[in-house]
Amino acid sequence: MLIGIIGAGISGLTAGRILAKAGHEVVVFEKSRGYGGRICTRYSNKYEGVRFDHGAPYISGDDPLFLEFIQELTEKGVARKWTDTFHFHDGEKMYDKHPNMPPKSRYVCEDGMNAIGKYLSRWVDVRLNSRVIGFTYQGDRRTTKRAWMLNLENFDTFEVDAIVVAAPAVQAYGLIENSIDETMFKTIIKDIDSVLYSPKHALMLAYEDAPAPDFAGLVVSNNPVISWICNENSKRNTDGKVALTVHTQSDFSKKHVFDGTAPEIIELEIAQQLRKVLGDWAGRYDESQMRLWRYPQPGNYFDKDFVELGGDIKPIALTGDYMRGKTLEHAFVSGYKLGHHWANRFSK
Ligand SMILES: Cc1cc2nc3c(=O)[nH]c(=O)nc-3n(C[C@H](O)[C@H](O)[C@H](O)COP(=O)(O)OP(=O)(O)OC[C@H]3O[C@@H](n4cnc5c(N)ncnc54)[C@H](O)[C@@H]3O)c2cc1C
Incomplete structure (x- = not known):
């Protein structure tokens, strides 16, 4: 057929x-x-080797069928184990383990998550x-x-x-x-x-000279703008450059999709909150790209x-x-x- x-x-x-x-x-x-x-990767326009997984940042699972597929990907060298735990920011302070997420194996692709497709x-x-x-x-x-x-x-x-x-x-x-x-x-x-789907923005940032964060992924709570920050450096060699992918809270993106806010303003709002979460350095990036996801997850x-x-x-x-x-x-x-x-x- x-x-x-x-x-x-x-x-x-x-x-x-x-x-x-x-x-x-x-x-x-x-x-x-x-x-x-939605498992996809963008390349930096400025720095060779810098990539951003701006859709799903990693894979992990419970279903035996999916675990078998992850094993196939690791055996073929497409994916590798990344981390068991994520850092957590409660709006005021950073913790090196999320209090409500039990350890679980997460996997990434060094070439970028689009290697799976x-x-x-x-x-x-x-x-x-x-x-x-x-x-x-x-x-x-x-x-x-x-x-x-x-x-x-x-x-x-x-x-x-x-x-x-x-x-x-x-x-x-x-x-x-x-x-x-x-x-x-x-x-x-x-x-x-x-x-139904709620939209989400992914802001991809690269830094020529910045302190590399010590987390793999950071779950952000009690923040009006940011829900997740991924440290792309922890996935692959970025030749000394720092690369972050920041995902927004759905309510923040929904509001801006409806009110038609210009992308530059949305970027500024995300960067401002990023400073609060990671420190001033995080607002001084050398490259940015942004993507609006209209249908990230049902x-x-x-x-x-x-x-x-x-x-x-x-x-x-x-x-x-x-x-x-x-x-x-x-x-x-x-x-x-x-x-x-x-x-x-x-x-x-
Ligand atoms: C920002 C973000 C974060 C996410 N985080 C996680 C996470 O942490 N954990 C997790 O498990 N999942 C996460 N997901 C969700 C995960 O990526 C999706 O659940 C999964 O990839 C969906 O796969 P799919 O095959 O159902 O659809 P898709 O991956 O969306 O594939 C559908 C394809 O159809 C194509 N298409 C649509 N219409 C047409 C047309 N008319 N003609 C031709 N092609 C068409 C699209 O371009 C697309 O490539 C995230 C997604 C996003 C965007």
């Missing part, structure tokens, strides 16, 4: 890898220019810069046409036998709304419409591993982190279970 997957995040690539290994032809369409979706993409044909804007059922004439036609933003079309939508729920909603018939859509609309989720629509005639499935959870681990498990389910269902 020829399967078209929309989204090269961990859920889509995991499902794709399993289906490709089962003998199916898999083409993944990805709107952005990189692999991995690159690794998974080896098994499938990924078309980057390829935004799917909808798809059309082509009727029952299976001898002349495949079931679905994918329509791309650049006006290209691509015929497939089955579709996996592996995008965040809001984007999946936008895609299927005008692509599947009303009866099919009705079975899912209420659930998918209820998955606030609620489906009580299912994945969703299937369209029966055997026009198969379509939804997968992603909003299946049974809100995290990267859930995205992997959803893609894994869908991949194996379809590999059995459509075995030759």
Whole structure:
């Protein structure tokens, strides 16, 4: 079967890898220019070797399926153990252990977290810069046409036998709304419409000459702006430069998304709070980049591993982190279970 997957995040690539290994032809369409979706890395414009993991900063898990995948990544040299504990800032003082987070193994990629997406993409044909804007059922004439036609933003079309939508729920909603018939859509609309996201900014900062922080990750509480600071130096050799990725509180980002505050002002507000948390040096950076995440993590989720629509005639499935959870681990498990389910269902 020829399967078209929309989204090269961990859920889509995991499902794709399993289906490709089962003998199916898999083409993944990805709107952005990189692999991995929200597990992604930006490079410094100024300093060689400096990278920022501005989406998910690390991986860790509890599910045996995901732990097995982490083991595979470490064995292949894609990921390595990073830390068991995070520092904690309570709004006034820094502590070297978070009081409510028991130690747990966390893993990172020295090349940048997007190495995970690159690794998974080896098994499938990924078309980057390829935004799917909808798809059309082509009727029952299976001898002349495949079931679905994918329509791309650049006006290209691509015929497939089955579709996996592996995008965040809001984007999946936008895609299927005008692509599947009303009866099919009705079975899912209420659930998918209820998955909500709160935005978050990621501010990436590099320092030519600054004291390297002694933490790997710092959870910040009781601060109106900052929720998390990641010390990128603790992940890889940055040739003496200091690099931090700062994530904001959702309420702070939500307010600024609604009131349309200019990015420079948002950056200043984050930098001002950063000084309070880490000291004055943290406000004197030599490079900054900022990214707004509109859909970082779902606030609620489906009580299912994945969703299937369209029966055997026009198969379509939804997968992603909003299946049974809100995290990267859930995205992997959803893609894994869908991949194996379809590999059995459509075995030759
Ligand atoms: C700032 C931030 C911090 C996070 N922190 C953590 C954390 O600490 N722990 C944790 O477990 N998780 C964290 N996450 C969440 C984690 O990254 C996600 O849960 C996981 O990566 C989701 O994977 P996915 O495959 O479901 O979706 P995604 O990774 O979003 O992949 C979907 C892909 O689909 C593509 N796409 C969408 N629409 C289309 C279209 N029309 N055509 C083509 N392509 C399309 C997107 O570009 C994207 O690449 C964080 C995320 C962010 C952004």
